[in-house]
Amino acid sequence: MTSNASDSTSLADTPLSTTPFPREDARGIARAFLPGHVLGNRYDYYYTLTKLRTDPLYPGVLQALRPTTAPVLDLGCGLGLLAHALRADGQSLPFTGVDIDAAKIRRGRAVAARAGLADVRLDVLDLGVGLPDHQGSVTILDVLQYLSPERQRELLGNVIAMLVPGARLVIRSGLADDTPRSRTTRITDRLANLAGWMQERAKSYPTADGLRSQLEGAGLQTTLRPLYGDTPFNNWLITGIRA
């Protein structure tokens, strides 16, 4: 297992990248999701392009993963967009993504193969039921809220045990607090579910204190920083490093 913990002491000191990709970079990544045929369905292309252009998620996550070469397991990977962003960023760490949505995994696999992404694997898995074997880093991006509080805690305990020295646990999540941002996050997730954009329904948002105490209690060097950029949501980036 290779990993580099050289900058683990400076995590909180490095300003977090909180702006979305510039237009050309976003287009460069999203292009992989264009249909093979000129009359094909462009939904995934426009979805990924909009996500990359408006949400600072991936620049923040890429920054958090840059110091390590440990394999990454992406829980709730959707179409596997993180794998494309990693390769565009020059990060070649082995990537495994899992998601409950079999249709997304099927489309994501086809796109990753067409784009020639090396060392990328996408599988169908319900995080409410289990986890694959893994040693390395773990990313959980906008997914925790779909699990019950008990399952969130259990899952985090299991993924913390997967971290090798220098590897990172990178979580982005809406946090439960009494801010208008938190309310907007909840309402938008509900609407996304009702409209059918998201098959799963959000169950519970973690709190900053709960995440911090679990990660620090497990001995991880932990930072929590806002990662909502210009969006109205209460999305934070939580990074834990196994020293």
Ligand SMILES: C[S@@+](CC[C@H](N)C(=O)[O-])C[C@H]1O[C@@H](n2cnc3c(N)ncnc32)[C@H](O)[C@@H]1O
């Ligand atoms: C908001 S999307 C985030 C996708 C991706 N992580 C990203 O940031 O672009 C949430 C993802 O979590 C997945 N998901 C929800 N509940 C899940 C579960 N129980 N097991 C696995 N994946 C789940 C959904 O299918 C969806 O792809």
